[in-house]
Structure formats: structure tokens, C-alpha cells
Amino acid sequence: MKQAAVIGGTGYGALELIRILERHPYIQISALISRSEEGEPVADRYPHLTTLVDEKFTGLNSGLLEKADIVFFATPAGVAKELLPRIQKPGVQYIDLSGDLRIDSPDEYEQWYGGEAPSEVLQKEAVYGMPEINSEKIKQAEIISNPGCFATAALLGIIPAVVSGKASQKDIIIDGKTGVSGAGRKMSMMTHFSETNENIKAYKVGSHQHTPEIEQYLAQETAADHPVSFQTHLIPMTRGIMCTCYLSLNDPSGLHETYQKFYEDHPFVRIRPEGAVPQTKEVYGSNYCDIGISVDKRTGRLLVVSVIDNLVKGASGQAVQNMNLMNGWKESEGLTEIPLYP
Ligand SMILES: NC(=O)C1=CN([C@@H]2O[C@H](COP(=O)(O)OP(=O)(O)OC[C@H]3O[C@@H](n4cnc5c(N)ncnc54)[C@H](OP(=O)(O)O)[C@@H]3O)[C@@H](O)[C@H]2O)C=CC1
Numbered sequence: 001m002k003q004a005a006v007i008g009g010t011g012y013g014a015l016e017l018i019r020i021l022e023r024h025p026y027i028q029i030s031a032l033i034s035r036s037e038e039g040e041p042v043a044d045r046y047p048h049l050t051t052l053v054d055e056k057f058t059g060l061n062s063g064l065l066e067k068a069d070i071v072f073f074a075t076p077a078g079v080a081k082e083l084l085p086r087i088q089k090p091g092v093q094y095i096d097l098s099g100d101l102r103i104d105s106p107d108e109y110e111q112w113y114g115g116e117a118p119s120e121v122l123q124k125e126a127v128y129g130m131p132e133i134n135s136e137k138i139k140q141a142e143i144i145s146n147p148g149c150f151a152t153a154a155l156l157g158i159i160p161a162v163v164s165g166k167a168s169q170k171d172i173i174i175d176g177k178t179g180v181s182g183a184g185r186k187m188s189m190m191t192h193f194s195e196t197n198e199n200i201k202a203y204k205v206g207s208h209q210h211t212p213e214i215e216q217y218l219a220q221e222t223a224a225d226h227p228v229s230f231q232t233h234l235i236p237m238t239r240g241i242m243c244t245c246y247l248s249l250n251d252p253s254g255l256h257e258t259y260q261k262f263y264e265d266h267p268f269v270r271i272r273p274e275g276a277v278p279q280t281k282e283v284y285g286s287n288y289c290d291i292g293i294s295v296d297k298r299t300g301r302l303l304v305v306s307v308i309d310n311l312v313k314g315a316s317g318q319a320v321q322n323m324n325l326m327n328g329w330k331e332s333e334g335l336t337e338i339p340l341y342p
């Protein structure tokens, strides 16, 4: 049994971690750390956890953090890069759900995230936690930089076609759509019911922070560097991300087999039958990324539709998948939840 602590205890990512970790066979939660609800019984604040979670939220300095073998940062960008070096202890594993450690170039970090880039030492120590492309490095890592939610759906959708050379890495278009829980629990006009209900809006036009992440890890897989066009839209639903990706085809033969082969050893990526496209509801509450591919013969383009639950495969589920690999446990331990339907 290992002890896990979660920092940022009252956010959606943390609450999703609690949901998964409470049923994980090798994990005991030793600390749920909150600045805003310190001392409060978790289940009083979040009644869906009644009779399931006995712990209280604690402060950062309660002493409980020191007992943890694994520390999750479910905090906004800017927190882990400051706090992690202050609490870091040898032998403890750290998994950051934020974007702090995902971008190699300090200039790019500052351009897309704002604020000062993390220290080079910390950034270099962190391994990008996308098990489908990086599992060997994850197994050796002590610090994991958990991928962004859109970046997860987009990269898993695009990589097999581009790495195999079946589609071009140039001129890729990614149309991303997300439910409102992607914005976290904090109040904002962006996610106000009246502003989102019966509405669709494009946001962060030309400035989404996952753009350099998608470009960087695509480049790492192919050794070629090309910009992508990436645009996000807010949809009136709670959970779910869909990335519809448009790529120019080089060779349409054997595409479906290429995708199946690429993910044959990866339990959380499911390739739909040829021509079929997945919907966000079909992965709701689960750690799956479902991918559908279709060839548009008229335009010579490949259409890839990739869906995830932003809080599971897009955040906390993928974080637990990484934790499993880091500890030599079965990759799917604690993550076998079947999607909720309808
Ligand atoms: N929501 C999603 O779908 C996804 C989120 N992420 C990333 O995961 C992280 C957590 O996201 P999410 O849970 O949605 O965010 P929330 O805004 O819901 O929660 C973040 C929590 O962090 C704590 N917090 C807020 N500000 C600070 C601060 N300045 N210092 C320390 N703690 C702070 C708060 O908890 P408390 O008051 O209890 O301390 C807050 O509830 C973010 O970096 C987010 O970008 C990544 C992928 C998907």
C-alpha cells in the first residue's frame, strides 16, 4: 500500500482523483490538501462522497503531506513550478496535472502561459505523461507532467497517421470542443449558465496554451516541426472533449490497420470500425480515448474524430495511469470503469 496526497483538494481534478484513488487497490489517501476548506470534512462539502470518504481537508503544513509516497498537484498553472521544488524529497513521486512542466522552451512557456517559466532543472526532470507514446520513460520517472486535456485527444488522434507517413504533418487543422468542467470549479462569466446554455463559443482564439504542447510532442515523434491550426470551442455540457482533426493524406491504404496496430498494446485507446465516429457520451466517466477515422475521397483529406472525458483521460485518470506505470502496477489498475451511458 502506498500513501497518496492531493493538493488543490476542492477542484474538479482533485475530486476526480479522490473518486478513482478511493477504489485503487494499492493506494491509501493520506492527505487531501486545501487552502479554502482546511478542516472541513470532505463528505460534508461534497455529499456524493458521504460514507465513502472519512477524511477532512488539511492544510499544506499539517504534517500529513510528509507521509505521502505520491503527491498529485491538482492546482492551477503556476503553483507546482513554485511549490514542488520546496517540498521535493528523494523517493517521492510527483504528478502535476497543470501545464507548468509540459513546455520545453522557457520562451514558449512565457508566451503561452504567461509568468516566469519553471526552473530548467525541474522542467528537464519532468517526463511527459502520455503512456501511449512515452511509457518507458514514465516507468523511470519521479516527476510527471500530465498532458493537457485537448492535447491528449488531439495527439492520440493525429500521431499514428503522421508517424506512419500516411498523412502530412503540414497544415493540420484541429477543431476542439469541450464541456464546461474543463474550466475548473472557479466562478467565471465564461462558464455562467446563462452564457453557456444553448450557446457555442470559440475561445482563446489563436492563443490556446495547448498549441505549443501539441506541436512539441508531435515534433518529438517525427523529428519534424510544423505549426498546427488549433481552435477550441465551449459547448453546453458538463464533461467531454471532441477533437475533429483534418489532415492531408499521402497514402490512404491500410489506414485503419495502422491505427489498430499503433494502439494494440494500449488498453485505453479504442479504434472504431472504419468510417464510424465516436461521441463524447461513449467515453463519459471513463479513461478511454475513442478514435474514428474517415477518408474524404473528394478532398484527399483524412478526418480523425477523437473523444475523451476531460476529467478522466484528460486529467485525473491519465494521472493515475501514469502512477500505475511508475510503480510497476498494471496500467489499468483502478481505471476499469465502463463509460456511463446514456
Ligand atoms: N478540469 C479539467 O478538465 C482539466 C484540468 N487540468 C488542469 O488540472 C489542474 C486542476 O484543474 P481543476 O481541478 O479543473 O481546477 P479547479 O479550478 O477546479 O481547482 C483547482 C484547485 O486548486 C486550488 N488552488 C486554486 N488556486 C490556488 C493557488 N494559487 N495555490 C494553490 N492552490 C490553489 C483550489 O483548491 P483549494 O482551495 O482546495 O486549495 C482549487 O479548487 C489545473 O492546472 C487545470 O488546468 C488539466 C486537464 C483537464
Ligand SMILES: CC(=O)N[C@@H](CCC(=O)OP(=O)(O)O)C(=O)O
Residues within 6 Å of the ligand: 077, 097, 098, 099, 147, 148, 149, 150, 178, 179, 180, 181, 182, 183, 184, 209, 210, 232, 234
Ligand atoms: C473550458 C476550458 O477553459 N478548458 C480549459 C482546459 C485546459 C486546462 O484545463 O488547462 P491545462 O492547460 O492546465 O491543461 C482550457 O481550454 O484552457
